[in-house]
């Protein structure tokens with residue numbers, strides 16, 4: 001999404017995570033995606049990569065100018081890494097990965113708490129920080145899995161109306177569509 005927002009010139013490679021190629025393992029020291037190669041140098045950890053891209057591409061700026069608003073954006077980026085991402089992942093993929101039912105239901109309960117906190121934050125706000133930012137992008141990669149949970153009847157986004165309208169705003173962006 002960041003690369004598309006910036007209109008950057010880049011080449012994307014699909015990676016088969018079930019069968020990682022030598023070339024991919026050379027590029028990604030953690031064996032995980034996303035990873036970007038800049039002049040042959042690997043950069044990884046999505047929020048770190050996104051901040052790097054925001055620094056090297058002038059516009060549009062994807063972190064607020066004001067230091068306090070910027071700090072809030074980073075708080076929500078950390079929350080996406082520490083809570084939202086692992087909770088969505090364990091809830092949706094846990095069974096396939098052989099996690100215990102206890103671990104899966106614990107993650108689901110925590111996810112509902114995270115969604116409530118997001119909903120509270122988004123009350124009277126269009127985005128998590130001051131304008132659309134990396135904080136919103138840090139969550140967007142998991143929207144598709146939230147929709148899956150809703151389709152399965154496990155979760156109703158109507159219980160989190162501010163989250164639901166925030167997701168719609170982000171999903172309407174060209175960069176979301178382009179990132180697939």
Ligand SMILES: N[C@@H](CCC(=O)N[C@@H](CS)C(=O)NCC(=O)O)C(=O)O
Nearest residue numbers: 017031032033034044045046047081
């Ligand atoms: N904190 C990392 C998480 C990266 C991550 O866990 N990526 C997953 C896919 S979304 C992955 O590559 N998994 C493959 C594996 O663990 O083998 C980030 O934000 O970049």
